[in-house]
Amino acid sequence: MLSDLARWIADRREAPVPMRPPRRSRLPDVTRSGIGIQATWTALRDVLMPTTFPTDHPRYLAFVGGAPTPAAVIADAALSAASIYGGSELEAGDVVAAERAAARWLCDIVGYPPPSHGVFVSGGSMANLSALVAARHGRIAPDGELPRVIVASASAHSSVRAAASIMGCHVVSAGSPDQRLDGDELTRVLDSLDGRDVVAVVANAGATNTGAIDALDEIAECCEVRGIWLHVDAAYGGAALLAPGRRAEFRGIQHADSVTIDPHKWLFTPFDCAAVLYLDPSIAREAHRQSAAYLDAVDADDADNPADYATHLSRRARGLPVWASLVANGTDAYVDAVEFCLAVAGYAAKQIETLPYLELATEPHLSVVLFRRRGWMQEQYDQWSAAAQAAGTALVTPTTFDGDPVLRLCFVNPLTTTDDVDLVLTSLECDASSN
Numbered sequence: 431m432l433s434d435l436a437r438w439i440a441d442r443r444e445a446p447v448p449m450r451p452p453r454r455s456r457l458p459d460v461t462r463s464g465i466g467i468q469a470t471w472t473a474l475r476d477v478l479m480p481t482t483f484p485t486d487h488p489r490y491l492a493f494v495g496g497a498p499t500p501a502a503v504i505a506d507a508a509l510s511a512a513s514i515y516g517g518s519e520l521e522a523g524d525v526v527a528a529e530r531a532a533a534r535w536l537c538d539i540v541g542y543p544p545p546s547h548g549v550f551v552s553g554g555s556m557a558n559l560s561a562l563v564a565a566r567h568g569r570i571a572p573d574g575e576l577p578r579v580i581v582a583s584a585s586a587h588s589s590v591r592a593a594a595s596i597m598g599c600h601v602v603s604a605g606s607p608d609q610r611l612d613g614d615e616l617t618r619v620l621d622s623l624d625g626r627d628v629v630a631v632v633a634n635a636g637a638t639n640t641g642a643i644d645a646l647d648e649i650a651e652c653c654e655v656r657g658i659w660l661h662v663d664a665a666y667g668g669a670a671l672l673a674p675g676r677r678a679e680f681r682g683i684q685h686a687d688s689v690t691i692d693p694h695k696w697l698f699t700p701f702d703c704a705a706v707l708y709l710d711p712s713i714a715r716e717a718h719r720q721s722a723a724y725l726d727a728v729d730a731d732d733a734d735n736p737a738d739y740a741t742h743l744s745r746r747a748r749g750l751p752v753w754a755s756l757v758a759n760g761t762d763a764y765v766d767a768v769e770f771c772l773a774v775a776g777y778a779a780k781q782i783e784t785l786p787y788l789e790l791a792t793e794p795h796l797s798v799v800l801f802r803r804r805g806w807m808q809e810q811y812d813q814w815s816a817a818a819q820a821a822g823t824a825l826v827t828p829t830t831f832d833g834d835p836v837l838r839l840c841f842v843n844p845l846t847t848t849d850d851v852d853l854v855l856t857s858l859e860c861d862a863s864s865n
């Protein structure tokens with residue numbers, strides 16, 4: 431069964447995968463006696479898996495895909511097979527050290543000096559929540575009063591609003607959706623608020639819809655003079671810090687108090703894996719460390735327990751696949767892979783400018799390209815997207831930019847080539863329903 435699994439993974443990753451899931455079949459029932467592991471595996475392979483979209487397919491260009499390396503996949507499988515509890519040094523041993531090394535690499539990319547530290551959580555949503563909980567911990571008034579306002583870039587990911595709601599806070603938006611937030615706009619918003627009521631400012635380093643990076647240096651300065659915690663959501667965009675030519679766009683990120691970067695997006699790691707990084711990890715530890723008789727009896731105060739830095743206790747050692755892949759491939763391969771994605775995005779933008787039936791909706795940011803098919807309305811975009819899916823051409827979905835429907839391509843897979851781009855763009859020449 432294991433070799434069957436290995437073969438299936440190899441085929442799925444190397445052969446062109448049909449993008450059209452077949453009609454949903456009936457799942458085997460949960461019964462009192464069970465059907466056995468072999469029949470269950472067969473059902474997984476032949477019934478369930480074919481109905482899923484492989485997000486590492488070269489023409490999965492919707493949302494934010496992913497493209498895990500074989501080394502990361504093997505480490506991820508080993509984690510499950512070994513039943514490792516990743517919350518504490520006591521149980522996870524040197525796996526904690528490996529995760530720490532992976533977090534250190536991410537801190538270095540951001541420009542965080544020691545003792546900055548981070549931990550791996552399930553996704554950008556949990557990373558953002560954990561960072562904001564830490565931010566609030568540092569701002570609780572002496573009388574115990576909690577601040578309740580999170581000021582977020584208007585293009586902030588929906589998870590920031592979700593975090594605010596979990597925390598009993600509300601979001602005040604700064605700037606306009608689909609545009610980068612700058613210092614003047616943030617100042618205007620902060621001047622209208624009571625600073626004591628502000629938990630944090632959340633800025634984007636790679637907005638999901640547009641890829642835009644807020645003016646992080648101006649925003650960091652605004653926050654510093656007011657003593658406000660700055661969280662930068664670089665869940666998608668942070669990987670581009672690896673590209674020397676793009677680092678200037680992130681200037682100021684090193685002054686943020688916390689940063690989210692998701693290796694399961696553009697850093698070649700399987701779902702689920704996101705990092706929350708803290709400039710001063712001691713505040714995060716105070717905010718998140720859980721205390722209970724059965725924990726306190728065994729946890730040394732100086733233990734390096736990943737459980738202590740986010741909203742979790744039991745956890746998967748999600749940083750292990752990141753570390754294993756870095757060790758296997760070397761960091762240069764990461765730089766090359768990210769640069770390649772940026773170059774393919776640049777190629778797509780150039781082609782769109784050249785083809786008479788297409789036009790860019792805006793200058794592309796990072797590896798997100800937003801564009802229009804001239805003459806099309808929402809209905810045609812929906813039709814084309816559904817037809818492209820059904821034909822196995824690509825998964826590309828519409829979105830809006832400045833209120834108008836557009837198509838969006840997001841490049842995070844170094845196996846996506848300019849040929850894939852050409853295939854998608856030429857399919858837009860025809861009638862919306864017939865590609």
Ligand SMILES: Cc1ncc(COP(=O)(O)O)c(C=O)c1O
Binds near residue numbers: 664665
């Ligand atoms: C900028 C940004 N932040 C946060 C998230 C949420 O991440 P996750 O889906 O891993 O929870 C996303 C997801 O696309 C994102 O793009």
